[in-house]
Amino acid sequence: MRWWRTLTRDQRLLFINSTATGFGVALFLYLQPLYIKSLGATPSQIGFALGASGLIVTLLYIPLGMRADRRGRKPLIVWGWFLSAVMTLIMGLAPDWRWFIPAYALYLLSNFAVPALQGYTAATSTPREVGRLFALLALGNSAGSIVAPAIGGWIGETFGLRAVYVIASLVFALDTVLVLTRLSPQATVATQSPRAHIGQVLGNRRFILELAFIFLMFVATDVGTVMAPNFLEDVRGLSVAQIGALSSVGTLGIAALTFIIGRLPTERRTPLFISQGAGLAALLLWLMMPGLLWIGVASFISGGNRLFRPLASGRLVSTLNAETMSLGFGFFQTAQQLGLTIAPYLAGLLYTRDPHWPLWAGVIGLLAAMGLTAILPSQPRPTE
Numbered sequence: 001m002r003w004w005r006t007l008t009r010d011q012r013l014l015f016i017n018s019t020a021t022g023f024g025v026a027l028f029l030y031l032q033p034l035y036i037k038s039l040g041a042t043p044s045q046i047g048f049a050l051g052a053s054g055l056i057v058t059l060l061y062i063p064l065g066m067r068a069d070r071r072g073r074k075p076l077i078v079w080g081w082f083l084s085a086v087m088t089l090i091m092g093l094a095p096d097w098r099w100f101i102p103a104y105a106l107y108l109l110s111n112f113a114v115p116a117l118q119g120y121t122a123a124t125s126t127p128r129e130v131g132r133l134f135a136l137l138a139l140g141n142s143a144g145s146i147v148a149p150a151i152g153g154w155i156g157e158t159f160g161l162r163a164v165y166v167i168a169s170l171v172f173a174l175d176t177v178l179v180l181t182r183l184s185p186q187a188t189v190a191t192q193s194p195r196a197h198i199g200q201v202l203g204n205r206r207f208i209l210e211l212a213f214i215f216l217m218f219v220a221t222d223v224g225t226v227m228a229p230n231f232l233e234d235v236r237g238l239s240v241a242q243i244g245a246l247s248s249v250g251t252l253g254i255a256a257l258t259f260i261i262g263r264l265p266t267e268r269r270t271p272l273f274i275s276q277g278a279g280l281a282a283l284l285l286w287l288m289m290p291g292l293l294w295i296g297v298a299s300f301i302s303g304g305n306r307l308f309r310p311l312a313s314g315r316l317v318s319t320l321n322a323e324t325m326s327l328g329f330g331f332f333q334t335a336q337q338l339g340l341t342i343a344p345y346l347a348g349l350l351y352t353r354d355p356h357w358p359l360w361a362g363v364i365g366l367l368a369a370m371g372l373t374a375i376l377p378s379q380p381r382p383t384e
Contacts, residue, residue: 047348080113153244224362
């Protein structure tokens, strides 16, 4: 546990929060398309529900990130997690899929806390160590989510899918009260006007390139995986419990890949290529190898897609300063959410035509992303 002793008190709380959040989200995340289906939605309506919910809140991330830089990050973090607890409970009580949309939209709105959390995290570290800190928190998130999908699948089979959301809501509430409220307040650092900060961020060519890459990557990774639970149920004939167990295998793979990538220099392109290659191989195995063993292998490496976020976070930090950190991550969250808004809608339309098409779209998208990664500027080595 030497790594634990190297963390500050606030970094330890952030790690516990990341682990608890990973557990709570993974309880329902992989079963969510099946839950919306159980509420009476068709594949295209599932894609619409997941995409429209994100579109509703996308444009709020930038001003809220700016507010975090100027007014303090901790209050936004605490209120965001509290809102996620309440909305997760309401999602579990939705009478049909149309009622699910506003509840899920408000759940996604709770992500206004994410730019503040990322800014808070970056402020607890040095430029040299921040990439590894983000990777460590991603490992905590993965560790928390290893058994959660299997538990969620068992709960869904035994007590119904609504019960999964109720328990996840309780996890978020406990995390908010017992962990996040204990974070130390950070001094505000913004001294310039909001307009000056926006101009400073948008005038940075490298920041804009990273932002465009983030958007394209989230489209590419999500379009191939968002309907994967439905594909495994409808095409491969798996049960909800089996899909939940395979999702746990996937989160174990995330933890393993995070450990491997966390030992590599984060400023190089290699971790990105590993992440993309793992996601690409998983899609091809799901498409071409119907046996349960190969589906399990695909599930294990499919989490490569999930590793992109901490890698992109570490790259983005090098383009920002202390005064624009949460604002910059507000742009990050906006680019991510735009990608996650387009991808489910596109995947739902493709799935209606043929259940294999969204996965093939993901293959094409990841191949294109790997080509872009090859020409993307390298992250400069930290000097502090």
